[in-house]
Amino acid sequence: MTSRRYAVLPAGRPAEFPPDVRARIERILSRYPTKQAALLPILWVAQETWGWISREAAEEVARILELSPAHVSGVLTFYTMYNLEPVGRHLLQFCTSISCHLAGAGGLLEHCRRRLGIDLGQTTADGRFTMVEVECIAGCDRAPSMMIDDTYHEPMDPSKLDALLESLP
Protein backbone atom coordinates (compact mmCIF):
# COMPACT_ATOMS: atom_id res chain seq x y z
CA MET A 1 0.00 0.00 0.00
CA THR A 2 1.45 3.35 -0.99
CA SER A 3 1.71 5.94 1.73
CA ARG A 4 -0.93 8.64 1.73
CA ARG A 5 0.37 12.05 2.56
CA TYR A 6 -1.90 14.58 4.14
CA ALA A 7 0.66 17.29 4.80
CA VAL A 8 2.55 19.62 2.49
CA LEU A 9 6.12 19.85 3.75
CA PRO A 10 7.94 23.18 4.18
CA ALA A 11 11.09 23.83 2.16
CA GLY A 12 12.17 26.56 4.55
CA ARG A 13 12.64 29.22 1.90
CA PRO A 14 10.22 31.42 -0.04
CA ALA A 15 9.16 30.30 -3.50
CA GLU A 16 8.84 32.69 -6.40
CA PHE A 17 8.34 31.75 -10.04
CA PRO A 18 11.00 33.01 -12.48
CA PRO A 19 9.71 35.73 -14.91
CA ASP A 20 9.43 33.43 -17.95
CA VAL A 21 7.40 30.97 -15.90
CA ARG A 22 5.16 33.84 -14.71
CA ALA A 23 4.47 34.63 -18.36
CA ARG A 24 3.52 31.02 -18.95
CA ILE A 25 1.17 31.16 -15.97
CA GLU A 26 -0.55 34.21 -17.47
CA ARG A 27 -1.08 32.32 -20.73
CA ILE A 28 -2.62 29.40 -18.83
CA LEU A 29 -4.92 31.74 -16.92
CA SER A 30 -6.24 33.16 -20.21
CA ARG A 31 -7.72 29.74 -21.09
CA TYR A 32 -10.13 29.63 -18.11
CA PRO A 33 -13.10 31.69 -16.96
CA THR A 34 -11.99 31.50 -13.30
CA LYS A 35 -8.59 31.70 -11.65
CA GLN A 36 -9.30 28.65 -9.54
CA ALA A 37 -9.72 26.47 -12.65
CA ALA A 38 -6.04 27.02 -13.43
CA LEU A 39 -5.03 25.41 -10.13
CA LEU A 40 -4.11 21.93 -11.41
CA PRO A 41 -2.16 23.25 -14.44
CA ILE A 42 -0.28 25.76 -12.30
CA LEU A 43 0.57 23.15 -9.69
CA TRP A 44 2.06 21.18 -12.59
CA VAL A 45 4.09 24.26 -13.52
CA ALA A 46 5.28 24.49 -9.91
CA GLN A 47 6.32 20.86 -9.95
CA GLU A 48 8.20 21.33 -13.22
CA THR A 49 9.93 24.39 -11.74
CA TRP A 50 11.05 22.93 -8.43
CA GLY A 51 10.67 19.15 -8.86
CA TRP A 52 8.27 19.02 -5.94
CA ILE A 53 5.70 21.29 -4.33
CA SER A 54 6.66 22.72 -0.97
CA ARG A 55 4.34 24.52 1.41
CA GLU A 56 5.92 27.79 0.28
CA ALA A 57 5.33 26.94 -3.38
CA ALA A 58 1.72 26.04 -2.58
CA GLU A 59 1.32 29.37 -0.80
CA GLU A 60 2.74 31.22 -3.80
CA VAL A 61 0.27 29.43 -6.10
CA ALA A 62 -2.53 30.31 -3.68
CA ARG A 63 -1.48 33.97 -3.74
CA ILE A 64 -1.39 34.12 -7.55
CA LEU A 65 -4.78 32.44 -7.92
CA GLU A 66 -6.36 34.33 -4.98
CA LEU A 67 -7.18 31.09 -3.18
CA SER A 68 -6.72 30.14 0.44
CA PRO A 69 -3.60 28.07 1.20
CA ALA A 70 -5.94 25.55 2.85
CA HIS A 71 -7.81 25.05 -0.44
CA VAL A 72 -4.57 24.52 -2.35
CA SER A 73 -3.34 22.12 0.31
CA GLY A 74 -6.60 20.17 0.12
CA VAL A 75 -6.28 19.82 -3.63
CA LEU A 76 -2.58 18.93 -3.46
CA THR A 77 -3.15 16.07 -1.06
CA PHE A 78 -6.10 14.69 -3.05
CA TYR A 79 -4.13 13.93 -6.22
CA THR A 80 -1.28 11.41 -6.23
CA MET A 81 1.02 12.89 -8.87
CA TYR A 82 2.10 16.01 -7.03
CA ASN A 83 5.28 15.38 -5.06
CA LEU A 84 4.83 16.78 -1.57
CA GLU A 85 8.44 16.10 -0.70
CA PRO A 86 11.62 16.02 -2.79
CA VAL A 87 11.98 12.88 -4.91
CA GLY A 88 15.00 11.28 -6.57
CA ARG A 89 16.22 12.28 -10.03
CA HIS A 90 14.12 9.46 -11.44
CA LEU A 91 10.68 8.45 -10.30
CA LEU A 92 10.12 4.72 -10.79
CA GLN A 93 6.38 4.14 -11.03
CA PHE A 94 5.26 0.53 -10.93
CA CYS A 95 1.76 -0.38 -12.00
CA THR A 96 0.37 -3.18 -9.85
CA SER A 97 -3.27 -3.10 -10.95
CA ILE A 98 -5.01 -6.25 -12.12
CA SER A 99 -3.59 -6.85 -15.64
CA CYS A 100 -0.04 -6.02 -14.55
CA HIS A 101 -0.56 -8.06 -11.38
CA LEU A 102 -1.56 -11.07 -13.49
CA ALA A 103 1.61 -10.52 -15.54
CA GLY A 104 3.95 -10.57 -12.55
CA ALA A 105 4.14 -6.95 -11.46
CA GLY A 106 4.62 -8.08 -7.86
CA GLY A 107 7.80 -9.96 -8.72
CA LEU A 108 9.16 -7.03 -10.69
CA LEU A 109 8.51 -4.69 -7.79
CA GLU A 110 10.22 -7.09 -5.38
CA HIS A 111 13.22 -7.35 -7.70
CA CYS A 112 13.60 -3.57 -7.78
CA ARG A 113 13.16 -3.32 -4.02
CA ARG A 114 15.98 -5.76 -3.43
CA ARG A 115 18.23 -4.25 -6.04
CA LEU A 116 17.92 -0.69 -4.79
CA GLY A 117 17.55 -1.58 -1.13
CA ILE A 118 14.62 0.78 -0.67
CA ASP A 119 10.91 0.37 -0.10
CA LEU A 120 7.98 2.06 -1.80
CA GLY A 121 7.93 5.79 -1.16
CA GLN A 122 11.67 5.85 -0.43
CA THR A 123 14.63 7.37 -2.27
CA THR A 124 18.07 5.80 -2.73
CA ALA A 125 20.86 7.34 -0.65
CA ASP A 126 22.55 8.72 -3.81
CA GLY A 127 19.33 10.55 -4.70
CA ARG A 128 18.96 8.82 -8.06
CA PHE A 129 15.76 6.81 -7.63
CA THR A 130 12.43 7.02 -5.85
CA MET A 131 10.11 4.02 -6.00
CA VAL A 132 6.34 4.36 -6.02
CA GLU A 133 3.40 2.12 -6.78
CA VAL A 134 0.73 3.47 -9.14
CA GLU A 135 -2.76 2.32 -10.11
CA CYS A 136 -3.58 1.24 -13.67
CA ILE A 137 -1.71 3.44 -16.16
CA ALA A 138 -3.41 2.07 -19.30
CA GLY A 139 -0.54 -0.14 -20.37
CA CYS A 140 -2.42 -3.41 -19.76
CA ASP A 141 -1.66 -5.02 -23.12
CA ARG A 142 2.06 -4.56 -22.50
CA ALA A 143 2.03 -5.72 -18.90
CA PRO A 144 3.74 -5.35 -16.59
CA SER A 145 3.85 -1.67 -17.44
CA MET A 146 5.79 1.02 -15.66
CA MET A 147 6.73 4.66 -16.03
CA ILE A 148 10.08 6.24 -15.33
CA ASP A 149 9.53 9.97 -14.94
CA ASP A 150 7.11 10.85 -17.77
CA THR A 151 7.91 7.94 -20.08
CA TYR A 152 6.31 4.53 -20.38
CA HIS A 153 8.56 1.45 -20.35
CA GLU A 154 6.57 -1.63 -21.30
CA PRO A 155 6.49 -4.51 -21.11
CA MET A 156 9.03 -4.50 -18.32
CA ASP A 157 11.01 -7.40 -16.90
CA PRO A 158 13.80 -7.65 -14.29
CA SER A 159 16.70 -7.73 -16.77
CA LYS A 160 15.35 -4.79 -18.80
CA LEU A 161 14.86 -2.89 -15.56
CA ASP A 162 18.43 -3.66 -14.46
CA ALA A 163 19.76 -2.30 -17.76
CA LEU A 164 17.66 0.85 -17.43
CA LEU A 165 18.75 1.44 -13.85
CA GLU A 166 22.37 1.15 -14.99
CA SER A 167 21.96 3.59 -17.87
CA LEU A 168 20.06 6.39 -16.14
CA PRO A 169 22.21 9.24 -14.78
Added chain:
Amino acid sequence: MKSEPVLLARVGRERSQAIDTYLADGGYETLRKVLTGGWTPEAVTEEVKKSGLRGRGGAGFPTGVKWGFVPKDTKGKPVYLLCNADESEPGTFKDRLLMEEDPHQMLEGQILSAFALRCHTSYVYIRGEFFHGARVLQRAIDEAYEKGFLGENILGSGFSHDVTVHRGAGAYICGEETGLIESLEGKRGQPRVKPPFPAVVGVFGAPTIVNNVETLCCVTHVLKRGADWFAKIGRNEKNSGPKLYCLSGHVNRPGVYEAPMGLQMKELLFGDDYGRGMKDGRKVKAVIPGGASAAMLTAGEIEDCPLDFDGLAAKKSMLGSAAIIVMNEDTCIVDAATNLAKFFSHESCGQCTPCREGTPWLHRVLSRIEAGEGRAEDVELLEKISNQMGNGITLCVFADAAIAPVLSSIGKFRDEYRYHVENKRCLVGPRAAVEAVTA
Protein backbone atom coordinates in the same frame (compact mmCIF):
# COMPACT_ATOMS: atom_id res chain seq x y z
CA MET B 1 -13.92 -12.53 -41.23
CA LYS B 2 -12.59 -9.29 -39.88
CA SER B 3 -14.32 -6.11 -40.99
CA GLU B 4 -12.61 -2.96 -42.24
CA PRO B 5 -11.39 -0.87 -39.33
CA VAL B 6 -13.01 2.53 -38.86
CA LEU B 7 -11.63 3.96 -35.62
CA LEU B 8 -8.22 2.33 -36.03
CA ALA B 9 -8.02 2.79 -39.82
CA ARG B 10 -5.13 5.26 -39.56
CA VAL B 11 -3.35 3.74 -36.58
CA GLY B 12 0.04 2.36 -37.48
CA ARG B 13 0.46 4.49 -40.59
CA GLU B 14 3.48 6.69 -40.90
CA ARG B 15 3.05 10.05 -39.17
CA SER B 16 -0.59 9.25 -38.43
CA GLN B 17 -0.61 12.08 -35.85
CA ALA B 18 0.25 14.84 -38.31
CA ILE B 19 -2.42 17.04 -39.83
CA ASP B 20 -1.06 16.71 -43.39
CA THR B 21 -1.54 12.94 -43.38
CA TYR B 22 -4.97 13.38 -41.79
CA LEU B 23 -5.96 15.87 -44.49
CA ALA B 24 -4.62 13.56 -47.20
CA ASP B 25 -6.94 10.85 -45.84
CA GLY B 26 -9.95 13.15 -46.15
CA GLY B 27 -9.68 14.55 -42.65
CA TYR B 28 -11.65 17.70 -41.72
CA GLU B 29 -13.74 17.30 -44.91
CA THR B 30 -16.65 16.34 -42.68
CA LEU B 31 -16.15 19.44 -40.57
CA ARG B 32 -16.13 21.52 -43.76
CA LYS B 33 -19.27 19.78 -45.02
CA VAL B 34 -21.15 20.38 -41.77
CA LEU B 35 -19.99 23.94 -41.07
CA THR B 36 -20.33 25.27 -44.61
CA GLY B 37 -22.94 22.93 -46.10
CA GLY B 38 -26.01 24.33 -44.43
CA TRP B 39 -26.22 21.91 -41.50
CA THR B 40 -27.88 23.24 -38.35
CA PRO B 41 -26.74 22.20 -34.87
CA GLU B 42 -30.11 20.47 -34.46
CA ALA B 43 -29.55 18.45 -37.63
CA VAL B 44 -26.17 17.25 -36.31
CA THR B 45 -27.74 16.20 -33.01
CA GLU B 46 -30.54 14.39 -34.88
CA GLU B 47 -28.01 12.52 -37.00
CA VAL B 48 -26.11 11.38 -33.91
CA LYS B 49 -29.39 10.32 -32.25
CA LYS B 50 -30.37 8.36 -35.35
CA SER B 51 -27.03 6.53 -35.41
CA GLY B 52 -27.79 4.94 -32.06
CA LEU B 53 -24.32 5.93 -30.82
CA ARG B 54 -24.03 5.15 -27.12
CA GLY B 55 -21.27 6.64 -24.95
CA ARG B 56 -18.04 4.65 -25.02
CA GLY B 57 -16.79 5.74 -21.60
CA GLY B 58 -18.62 3.17 -19.53
CA ALA B 59 -22.27 4.00 -18.95
CA GLY B 60 -23.42 3.54 -22.56
CA PHE B 61 -25.89 6.43 -22.51
CA PRO B 62 -27.11 7.52 -25.98
CA THR B 63 -24.90 10.44 -26.99
CA GLY B 64 -27.45 12.41 -29.01
CA VAL B 65 -30.02 12.10 -26.23
CA LYS B 66 -27.48 13.41 -23.73
CA TRP B 67 -26.81 16.41 -25.97
CA GLY B 68 -30.56 17.01 -26.12
CA PHE B 69 -30.63 17.62 -22.35
CA VAL B 70 -28.90 20.98 -22.74
CA PRO B 71 -31.66 23.57 -22.21
CA LYS B 72 -32.73 25.54 -25.28
CA ASP B 73 -32.50 28.75 -23.28
CA THR B 74 -29.23 28.74 -21.34
CA LYS B 75 -30.06 32.12 -19.77
CA GLY B 76 -27.00 33.74 -21.25
CA LYS B 77 -24.63 31.07 -20.01
CA PRO B 78 -22.13 29.42 -22.36
CA VAL B 79 -22.28 25.69 -23.04
CA TYR B 80 -19.15 23.66 -22.30
CA LEU B 81 -18.01 20.42 -23.89
CA LEU B 82 -15.54 18.31 -21.94
CA CYS B 83 -13.72 15.43 -23.50
CA ASN B 84 -13.21 12.75 -20.89
CA ALA B 85 -9.70 11.48 -21.54
CA ASP B 86 -9.12 10.39 -17.95
CA GLU B 87 -8.98 6.72 -18.96
CA SER B 88 -8.26 5.05 -15.61
CA GLU B 89 -10.49 1.99 -15.40
CA PRO B 90 -8.14 -0.94 -14.77
CA GLY B 91 -7.77 -2.90 -17.98
CA THR B 92 -8.59 0.02 -20.31
CA PHE B 93 -6.11 1.46 -22.80
CA LYS B 94 -8.03 2.37 -25.97
CA ASP B 95 -8.26 6.14 -25.51
CA ARG B 96 -4.51 6.36 -24.96
CA LEU B 97 -4.03 4.71 -28.38
CA LEU B 98 -6.61 6.92 -30.10
CA MET B 99 -5.02 10.11 -28.76
CA GLU B 100 -1.41 9.09 -29.26
CA GLU B 101 -1.92 7.75 -32.79
CA ASP B 102 -4.79 9.70 -34.37
CA PRO B 103 -5.50 12.87 -32.38
CA HIS B 104 -7.16 14.70 -35.28
CA GLN B 105 -9.86 12.05 -35.58
CA MET B 106 -10.91 12.90 -32.03
CA LEU B 107 -10.44 16.62 -32.48
CA GLU B 108 -12.65 16.73 -35.57
CA GLY B 109 -15.37 14.89 -33.62
CA GLN B 110 -14.95 17.30 -30.75
CA ILE B 111 -15.39 20.37 -32.98
CA LEU B 112 -18.41 18.77 -34.70
CA SER B 113 -19.95 17.96 -31.31
CA ALA B 114 -19.26 21.50 -30.10
CA PHE B 115 -21.06 22.85 -33.18
CA ALA B 116 -24.10 20.69 -32.36
CA LEU B 117 -24.06 22.06 -28.81
CA ARG B 118 -23.46 25.70 -29.83
CA CYS B 119 -20.39 25.45 -27.61
CA HIS B 120 -17.44 27.78 -28.05
CA THR B 121 -15.10 26.46 -25.38
CA SER B 122 -14.14 22.88 -24.77
CA TYR B 123 -11.52 21.14 -22.66
CA VAL B 124 -9.82 17.79 -22.96
CA TYR B 125 -9.43 16.46 -19.44
CA ILE B 126 -6.53 14.03 -19.90
CA ARG B 127 -5.11 11.90 -17.11
CA GLY B 128 -1.83 13.19 -15.72
CA GLU B 129 0.13 10.07 -16.65
CA PHE B 130 -0.50 10.65 -20.37
CA PHE B 131 2.42 13.08 -20.75
CA HIS B 132 3.05 11.85 -24.29
CA GLY B 133 -0.65 11.84 -25.23
CA ALA B 134 -1.04 15.40 -23.97
CA ARG B 135 1.92 16.54 -26.04
CA VAL B 136 0.63 14.82 -29.20
CA LEU B 137 -2.80 16.32 -28.64
CA GLN B 138 -1.43 19.80 -28.03
CA ARG B 139 0.56 19.62 -31.25
CA ALA B 140 -2.60 18.54 -33.10
CA ILE B 141 -4.56 21.43 -31.58
CA ASP B 142 -1.85 23.89 -32.59
CA GLU B 143 -1.97 22.51 -36.14
CA ALA B 144 -5.76 22.78 -36.22
CA TYR B 145 -5.55 26.45 -35.15
CA GLU B 146 -2.96 27.11 -37.88
CA LYS B 147 -5.17 25.58 -40.56
CA GLY B 148 -8.25 27.44 -39.36
CA PHE B 149 -10.17 24.43 -37.99
CA LEU B 150 -10.11 26.02 -34.54
CA GLY B 151 -10.34 29.62 -33.38
CA GLU B 152 -12.49 32.47 -34.69
CA ASN B 153 -14.91 32.01 -37.58
CA ILE B 154 -13.90 28.47 -38.53
CA LEU B 155 -13.78 28.00 -42.34
CA GLY B 156 -15.72 31.23 -42.71
CA SER B 157 -18.79 29.64 -41.14
CA GLY B 158 -19.19 32.17 -38.36
CA PHE B 159 -18.73 29.36 -35.80
CA SER B 160 -15.86 29.86 -33.35
CA HIS B 161 -14.36 27.30 -31.03
CA ASP B 162 -11.40 26.98 -28.64
CA VAL B 163 -9.96 23.76 -27.23
CA THR B 164 -7.66 23.54 -24.21
CA VAL B 165 -5.83 20.47 -22.92
CA HIS B 166 -6.25 20.15 -19.16
CA ARG B 167 -4.10 17.59 -17.39
CA GLY B 168 -5.33 15.67 -14.38
CA ALA B 169 -2.95 14.69 -11.60
CA GLY B 170 -3.72 11.14 -10.54
CA ALA B 171 -7.24 10.35 -9.31
CA TYR B 172 -9.46 7.62 -10.76
CA ILE B 173 -12.62 9.34 -9.58
CA CYS B 174 -12.04 12.23 -11.99
CA GLY B 175 -13.29 9.91 -14.73
CA GLU B 176 -16.76 10.21 -13.15
CA GLU B 177 -18.25 13.15 -14.97
CA THR B 178 -19.08 15.35 -12.00
CA GLY B 179 -15.77 14.46 -10.35
CA LEU B 180 -14.13 15.56 -13.58
CA ILE B 181 -16.09 18.82 -13.52
CA GLU B 182 -15.08 19.54 -9.92
CA SER B 183 -11.46 18.80 -10.78
CA LEU B 184 -11.57 21.09 -13.82
CA GLU B 185 -12.83 23.84 -11.53
CA GLY B 186 -9.64 23.47 -9.50
CA LYS B 187 -11.01 21.40 -6.64
CA ARG B 188 -10.72 17.92 -5.21
CA GLY B 189 -12.40 15.61 -7.71
CA GLN B 190 -15.33 14.63 -5.53
CA PRO B 191 -18.55 13.79 -7.41
CA ARG B 192 -21.57 16.05 -7.06
CA VAL B 193 -25.11 15.37 -5.96
CA LYS B 194 -27.32 14.71 -9.01
CA PRO B 195 -29.66 16.20 -10.09
CA PRO B 196 -28.97 18.76 -11.38
CA PHE B 197 -27.22 16.84 -14.15
CA PRO B 198 -24.22 18.44 -15.88
CA ALA B 199 -26.24 19.15 -19.06
CA VAL B 200 -28.18 21.67 -16.96
CA VAL B 201 -25.64 22.76 -14.34
CA GLY B 202 -22.11 21.58 -15.04
CA VAL B 203 -18.73 23.25 -15.04
CA PHE B 204 -18.62 26.92 -13.95
CA GLY B 205 -22.36 26.67 -13.27
CA ALA B 206 -23.10 26.34 -16.98
CA PRO B 207 -24.64 23.56 -19.12
CA THR B 208 -21.95 20.97 -19.78
CA ILE B 209 -21.64 17.82 -21.85
CA VAL B 210 -18.97 15.27 -21.00
CA ASN B 211 -18.11 12.78 -23.76
CA ASN B 212 -15.45 10.08 -23.90
CA VAL B 213 -12.56 10.11 -26.41
CA GLU B 214 -13.85 7.12 -28.39
CA THR B 215 -17.37 8.61 -28.44
CA LEU B 216 -16.06 11.80 -30.04
CA CYS B 217 -14.11 9.74 -32.59
CA CYS B 218 -17.36 7.95 -33.45
CA VAL B 219 -19.12 11.31 -33.98
CA THR B 220 -16.63 12.08 -36.76
CA HIS B 221 -17.61 8.89 -38.60
CA VAL B 222 -21.36 9.23 -37.97
CA LEU B 223 -21.30 12.58 -39.73
CA LYS B 224 -18.82 11.47 -42.38
CA ARG B 225 -20.70 8.39 -43.53
CA GLY B 226 -24.17 8.91 -42.13
CA ALA B 227 -26.30 7.66 -39.26
CA ASP B 228 -27.76 4.80 -41.32
CA TRP B 229 -24.32 3.43 -42.13
CA PHE B 230 -23.32 3.61 -38.45
CA ALA B 231 -26.56 2.08 -37.19
CA LYS B 232 -26.15 -0.94 -39.49
CA ILE B 233 -22.80 -1.85 -37.96
CA GLY B 234 -23.12 -4.07 -34.92
CA ARG B 235 -25.52 -6.62 -33.51
CA ASN B 236 -28.65 -4.47 -33.49
CA GLU B 237 -29.75 -0.84 -33.54
CA LYS B 238 -29.35 -0.44 -29.77
CA ASN B 239 -25.81 -1.78 -29.89
CA SER B 240 -24.45 -0.14 -33.00
CA GLY B 241 -21.23 1.10 -34.52
CA PRO B 242 -17.61 0.08 -34.47
CA LYS B 243 -16.15 -0.69 -31.03
CA LEU B 244 -12.70 -0.88 -29.53
CA TYR B 245 -12.01 -3.77 -27.19
CA CYS B 246 -9.09 -3.73 -24.75
CA LEU B 247 -7.88 -7.30 -24.30
CA SER B 248 -5.42 -8.09 -21.52
CA GLY B 249 -4.47 -10.88 -19.14
CA HIS B 250 -3.59 -14.48 -19.92
CA VAL B 251 -4.07 -14.48 -23.70
CA ASN B 252 -1.48 -14.93 -26.42
CA ARG B 253 -2.00 -11.58 -28.05
CA PRO B 254 -3.30 -8.80 -25.80
CA GLY B 255 -4.09 -5.47 -27.46
CA VAL B 256 -6.71 -3.01 -28.66
CA TYR B 257 -8.98 -4.61 -31.26
CA GLU B 258 -11.71 -3.05 -33.33
CA ALA B 259 -14.81 -4.98 -34.32
CA PRO B 260 -18.48 -4.26 -34.95
CA MET B 261 -20.31 -3.86 -31.64
CA GLY B 262 -21.41 -7.25 -30.38
CA LEU B 263 -18.31 -9.29 -31.21
CA GLN B 264 -18.51 -12.67 -29.52
CA MET B 265 -16.30 -12.94 -26.44
CA LYS B 266 -14.89 -16.28 -27.60
CA GLU B 267 -13.96 -14.78 -30.96
CA LEU B 268 -12.08 -11.98 -29.17
CA LEU B 269 -10.23 -14.43 -26.92
CA PHE B 270 -9.51 -17.17 -29.45
CA GLY B 271 -9.91 -15.71 -32.95
CA ASP B 272 -6.88 -15.45 -35.22
CA ASP B 273 -7.57 -11.76 -35.78
CA TYR B 274 -7.74 -11.12 -32.05
CA GLY B 275 -6.35 -12.77 -28.92
CA ARG B 276 -5.27 -16.09 -30.54
CA GLY B 277 -6.13 -18.17 -27.52
CA MET B 278 -4.87 -18.71 -24.03
CA LYS B 279 -1.20 -18.43 -23.19
CA ASP B 280 0.48 -21.83 -22.74
CA GLY B 281 -2.78 -23.56 -23.65
CA ARG B 282 -4.26 -23.03 -20.19
CA LYS B 283 -8.01 -22.95 -19.66
CA VAL B 284 -10.13 -19.88 -18.99
CA LYS B 285 -11.16 -19.53 -15.39
CA ALA B 286 -12.82 -16.11 -15.29
CA VAL B 287 -13.14 -13.02 -17.45
CA ILE B 288 -13.79 -9.45 -16.38
CA PRO B 289 -15.66 -8.04 -19.38
CA GLY B 290 -15.82 -4.31 -18.73
CA GLY B 291 -13.00 -3.12 -16.51
CA ALA B 292 -12.46 -3.56 -12.78
CA SER B 293 -15.98 -2.32 -12.04
CA ALA B 294 -17.71 -5.10 -13.96
CA ALA B 295 -18.90 -8.40 -12.49
CA MET B 296 -16.68 -11.36 -13.39
CA LEU B 297 -17.91 -14.06 -15.73
CA THR B 298 -17.02 -17.75 -15.53
CA ALA B 299 -15.71 -19.86 -18.41
CA GLY B 300 -19.25 -21.19 -18.90
CA GLU B 301 -20.73 -17.71 -19.09
CA ILE B 302 -18.50 -16.59 -21.95
CA GLU B 303 -20.22 -19.06 -24.30
CA ASP B 304 -22.59 -17.06 -26.52
CA CYS B 305 -21.57 -13.76 -25.01
CA PRO B 306 -21.89 -10.80 -27.39
CA LEU B 307 -19.64 -7.97 -26.22
CA ASP B 308 -22.09 -5.09 -26.20
CA PHE B 309 -24.20 -3.13 -23.75
CA ASP B 310 -27.24 -5.42 -23.75
CA GLY B 311 -25.34 -8.65 -24.26
CA LEU B 312 -23.37 -8.16 -21.05
CA ALA B 313 -26.30 -6.67 -19.14
CA ALA B 314 -28.11 -9.95 -19.88
CA LYS B 315 -25.26 -11.72 -18.07
CA LYS B 316 -25.65 -9.34 -15.11
CA SER B 317 -22.35 -7.67 -15.89
CA MET B 318 -21.54 -4.72 -18.13
CA LEU B 319 -19.59 -3.64 -21.19
CA GLY B 320 -18.24 -0.67 -19.23
CA SER B 321 -15.08 0.57 -20.89
CA ALA B 322 -14.81 -2.68 -22.89
CA ALA B 323 -11.76 -3.79 -20.92
CA ILE B 324 -11.69 -7.57 -21.16
CA ILE B 325 -9.33 -9.05 -18.59
CA VAL B 326 -8.76 -12.79 -18.92
CA MET B 327 -7.69 -15.00 -16.03
CA ASN B 328 -6.55 -18.58 -16.52
CA GLU B 329 -7.17 -21.65 -14.37
CA ASP B 330 -4.02 -21.00 -12.31
CA THR B 331 -5.36 -17.68 -11.04
CA CYS B 332 -6.30 -17.59 -7.38
CA ILE B 333 -9.64 -15.82 -7.40
CA VAL B 334 -9.12 -14.45 -3.88
CA ASP B 335 -5.81 -12.96 -4.94
CA ALA B 336 -7.44 -11.31 -7.98
CA ALA B 337 -10.31 -9.94 -5.87
CA THR B 338 -7.81 -8.64 -3.29
CA ASN B 339 -5.93 -6.78 -6.01
CA LEU B 340 -9.15 -5.20 -7.30
CA ALA B 341 -10.23 -4.28 -3.76
CA LYS B 342 -6.88 -2.59 -3.16
CA PHE B 343 -7.49 -0.44 -6.22
CA PHE B 344 -10.91 0.70 -5.04
CA SER B 345 -9.70 1.24 -1.50
CA HIS B 346 -6.92 3.47 -2.78
CA GLU B 347 -9.14 5.41 -5.17
CA SER B 348 -12.25 6.06 -3.06
CA CYS B 349 -12.58 9.84 -2.90
CA GLY B 350 -13.60 9.70 0.74
CA GLN B 351 -16.78 11.69 0.45
CA CYS B 352 -19.47 9.11 1.31
CA THR B 353 -19.08 7.05 4.48
CA PRO B 354 -20.15 3.63 3.11
CA CYS B 355 -17.52 3.85 0.37
CA ARG B 356 -14.76 5.53 2.39
CA GLU B 357 -15.07 2.96 5.19
CA GLY B 358 -16.27 0.00 3.15
CA THR B 359 -13.57 -0.15 0.49
CA PRO B 360 -10.61 -0.47 2.89
CA TRP B 361 -12.63 -2.91 5.03
CA LEU B 362 -13.22 -5.17 2.01
CA HIS B 363 -9.53 -4.96 1.19
CA ARG B 364 -8.51 -5.85 4.75
CA VAL B 365 -10.79 -8.88 4.93
CA LEU B 366 -9.76 -10.13 1.49
CA SER B 367 -6.09 -9.61 2.32
CA ARG B 368 -6.32 -11.70 5.44
CA ILE B 369 -8.09 -14.53 3.59
CA GLU B 370 -5.42 -14.39 0.90
CA ALA B 371 -2.68 -14.40 3.56
CA GLY B 372 -4.12 -17.57 5.11
CA GLU B 373 -5.56 -15.78 8.12
CA GLY B 374 -9.19 -15.86 7.10
CA ARG B 375 -11.89 -16.47 9.68
CA ALA B 376 -14.85 -18.79 9.25
CA GLU B 377 -17.30 -15.91 8.99
CA ASP B 378 -15.22 -13.80 6.56
CA VAL B 379 -16.91 -14.76 3.30
CA GLU B 380 -20.32 -13.83 4.67
CA LEU B 381 -18.76 -10.69 6.18
CA LEU B 382 -17.57 -9.62 2.73
CA GLU B 383 -21.10 -10.00 1.38
CA LYS B 384 -22.56 -8.14 4.33
CA ILE B 385 -20.17 -5.20 3.94
CA SER B 386 -20.82 -5.09 0.20
CA ASN B 387 -24.57 -5.05 0.67
CA GLN B 388 -24.19 -2.07 2.99
CA MET B 389 -22.25 -0.14 0.35
CA GLY B 390 -24.18 -0.66 -2.85
CA ASN B 391 -27.54 -0.02 -4.47
CA GLY B 392 -27.16 3.68 -4.92
CA ILE B 393 -26.75 4.85 -1.33
CA THR B 394 -23.67 6.86 -2.25
CA LEU B 395 -23.30 9.95 -4.46
CA CYS B 396 -21.75 8.14 -7.41
CA VAL B 397 -21.44 4.62 -8.78
CA PHE B 398 -17.95 4.05 -7.37
CA ALA B 399 -19.17 1.97 -4.40
CA ASP B 400 -21.30 -0.22 -6.67
CA ALA B 401 -18.25 -0.67 -8.88
CA ALA B 402 -16.09 -1.61 -5.88
CA ILE B 403 -18.44 -4.37 -4.72
CA ALA B 404 -19.02 -5.90 -8.17
CA PRO B 405 -15.78 -7.92 -8.29
CA VAL B 406 -16.22 -8.99 -4.65
CA LEU B 407 -19.81 -10.16 -4.93
CA SER B 408 -19.41 -11.75 -8.35
CA SER B 409 -16.26 -13.64 -7.40
CA ILE B 410 -17.83 -14.95 -4.20
CA GLY B 411 -21.06 -15.81 -5.98
CA LYS B 412 -19.26 -17.75 -8.70
CA PHE B 413 -16.28 -19.18 -6.80
CA ARG B 414 -17.66 -19.62 -3.29
CA ASP B 415 -16.01 -23.02 -2.87
CA GLU B 416 -12.60 -21.54 -3.60
CA TYR B 417 -13.13 -18.84 -0.97
CA ARG B 418 -14.19 -21.49 1.53
CA TYR B 419 -11.17 -23.63 0.68
CA HIS B 420 -8.94 -20.61 1.21
CA VAL B 421 -10.41 -19.88 4.64
CA GLU B 422 -10.45 -23.50 5.81
CA ASN B 423 -7.05 -24.55 4.48
CA LYS B 424 -5.35 -21.20 4.97
CA ARG B 425 -3.96 -21.30 1.46
CA CYS B 426 -4.72 -20.80 -2.23
CA LEU B 427 -6.49 -23.59 -4.09
CA VAL B 428 -4.56 -22.80 -7.27
CA GLY B 429 -1.88 -20.41 -8.44
CA PRO B 430 1.81 -19.84 -7.88
CA ARG B 431 1.44 -19.56 -4.13
CA ALA B 432 -0.66 -22.73 -3.77
CA ALA B 433 2.24 -25.06 -4.57
CA VAL B 434 4.63 -23.28 -2.20
CA GLU B 435 2.08 -23.18 0.60
CA ALA B 436 1.23 -26.86 0.15
CA VAL B 437 4.87 -27.79 0.82
CA THR B 438 5.23 -25.58 3.87
CA ALA B 439 1.81 -26.44 5.37
